[in-house]
Amino acid sequence: MTPNDSNLWDSLLQGKKDALAKIYSIHYKRLLAYGIKLHWDKELIKDCIQDLFVKIYLNRKNLKPTTNINAYLIKALKNKITDELSAHRKTESLDVFQFDLFKDDSLTELFTISDENLIEKEKLKQSLRLLSHHQQEVLYLRFVQEFDYNDIAGFYNMNYQSAKNLTSRTLAKLRTIYFQF
């Protein structure tokens, strides 16, 4: 969350196009980075991001204020991708668009780049693979997209305390698996 988020969002709600442009330039990469972990097809994700920004601008009168634009957009993108995929592929199994860190090839590479931490990284990678889609996503949102517990609560429609418990339980689980290697 940046202190400017509320103001920037307010400008957007007032219909200022440069606010939309600023939000886009700050969040495009982060949205693409998240989307690519839901579905490998980058073009589809780009189409969804495009639809999302058009829709946000045209529907701005119906939007609520937010203090974390990133968390708002990430959740909206997830809904958009889920709608898009379930509308077109009724028979496709849900797994295809569940969160998976390792759908993203550039991250797979990152774990295998040789450095002094290579063995530890490999252990962490194997541990992350043993987490569920949901557990991976919680940790990703918390530690990479920097969601706070309020944001996580909003993302999963739960209360603050549950979001906090979920995050610490998931982290503890990852640590337990990691120690077993």
Added chain:
Amino acid sequence: MANNILPKKRKFSNIAEHIAQLIKRTEREQYNGDEQNVWENITRRIEIEQKGEFKRRILHIASSAAAILLLAGISIAYICNKGSLNESFTTNLAGNLLIDMNSDTLSNILLVTANNTITLDNNANLIYNSSEQLDFFGKNTKTGYELNQIYVPKGKRANITFSDGSVMYINGGTTVIYPTIFAKNKRQIYVDGEVYMEVKRDEEQTFIVQTDKLNVRVLGTSFNVCSYKDDEETSVVLVEGKVEIETPEHEKHILIPNQRLSSGQDDKISIVNLDPALYTAWTQNYMILDREKLTNVLRKLSRHYGVNIQCDPDISVEPISGKLDLRDSIEDVLKILRVTTSLKIEKHDNSFYLTNQ
């Protein structure tokens, strides 16, 4: 034992923090592809919507914008036909050549169906719709579930819209074998030559472009396949999207954008990163060359213009770099080569011969 736990926990925290930072950095540095294009589409769509045009129209523009974003280029090039392939790899499509077309004697585009052989004009446009009709130039010909073969000679072009909506642009000197209606679980065609494809996305019906040396598997994207039998190297260049390539030994390779996979005379596979524009420029009617051997340049020009161009063996490996506009006449293009490389050009009938000056 208690002494062990703290350092272990600290080690875990350190590595987890390290990875989180690495991921953040990777995500900041990458994923910038098409940022500008996507933004332009967004502003265009908003403007149109605000002008109060019909919703239908917007959907149309949105989908054509999506089609542009789907652009992916794959270029496969052989530099000499090397050896025969593993039989299990060359599945039956290639064995279904209806007529073995001799590329040097034919001057018209030929479409061979189960019952008919039809001659088509240059730039012919064939459309298969799902009710199994073939339309071209207003004529309708009833077709069933059968294999067709189209041969486009050097210097000519044609395009086909398949029953699933995928579009294929066919370059000169190319044979394509394809079913009039695709099978339920996969869409497979065979290509000897060069095509540019815009494949309709359908995850349950993989699209496979089969060549003599490699199979290219896609779910839905646009790409360029160039695989002439008389070229010795096969290569696949990916601009956008994702493809899987299978070798005759059933090795599978996945390409990410800006990568080129090549398989040379020794069938060794190598993958390098490069600028894909070098391999996809032909679709925009120009050719970008980066230290390309003269003999390869002349072979490409010869296919494009449908003329015979030879050069003296002692200059055949001269490296050529630069950009050629393929809308110019062949004479003009060769003159540009002459300016940059000091060649002498002789012309006899429809053949050119280049020697050292």
